[in-house]
Amino acid sequence: MFLTVHGAIGIIIGQRVSNPVLAFIFGFISHYLFDIIPHGDTNAPKKWNNLIHLALIALIDISVMILLILGMGLKVNLHQWSVIFGFLGAVLPDFLQGFYFLSGKKWFKRHQKVHNFFHFLIAEKYEWNFYTGLVLQLIFFILLITYII
Numbered sequence: 073m074f075l076t077v078h079g080a081i082g083i084i085i086g087q088r089v090s091n092p093v094l095a096f097i098f099g100f101i102s103h104y105l106f107d108i109i110p111h112g113d114t115n116a117p118k119k120w121n122n123l124i125h126l127a128l129i130a131l132i133d134i135s136v137m138i139l140l141i142l143g144m145g146l147k148v149n150l151h152q153w154s155v156i157f158g159f160l161g162a163v164l165p166d167f168l169q170g171f172y173f174l175s176g177k178k179w180f181k182r183h184q185k186v187h188n189f190f191h192f193l194i195a196e197k198y199e200w201n202f203y204t205g206l207v208l209q210l211i212f213f214i215l216l217i218t219y220i221i
């Protein structure tokens with residue numbers, strides 16, 4: 073799923089779990105659980121499967137996420153440690169994935185296997201087409217945001 077969606081989930085966890093360490097752990101686990109939900113990205117157009125397109129998508133995703141954080145800063149207490157740690161835990165797996173793509177290091181490869189396991193658990197058999205997945209993630213995101221605010 074998009075980082076923005078994972079980030080919103082991490083913030084919700086941080087709002088409800090006041091211990092920052094627990095918020096981080098729950099945020100981290102939430103990433104894999106929500107990645108199980110098929111979200112169409114395995115059906116992304118093949119021509120996008122290159123470093124430039126992936127970097128561009130990551131850049132847009134991270135920009136939207138930053139806008140989300142800045143926008144929510146007006147309504148949510150983002151200075152609460154548990155919110156920050158819940159958020160960081162929830163987005164970390166995709167950064168580990170990014171490090172794997174860039175470095176190919178063994179430790180990141182191990183994590184990538186775990187990440188892929190959850191990601192393809194259902195999507196291997198039942199996957200949306202790319203655009204349906206995009207719309208579903210958007211709807212899901214709007215629901216999360218209304219829940220936060």
Ligand SMILES: [Zn+2]
Nearest residue numbers: 073107165166
């Ligand atoms: Zn992921």
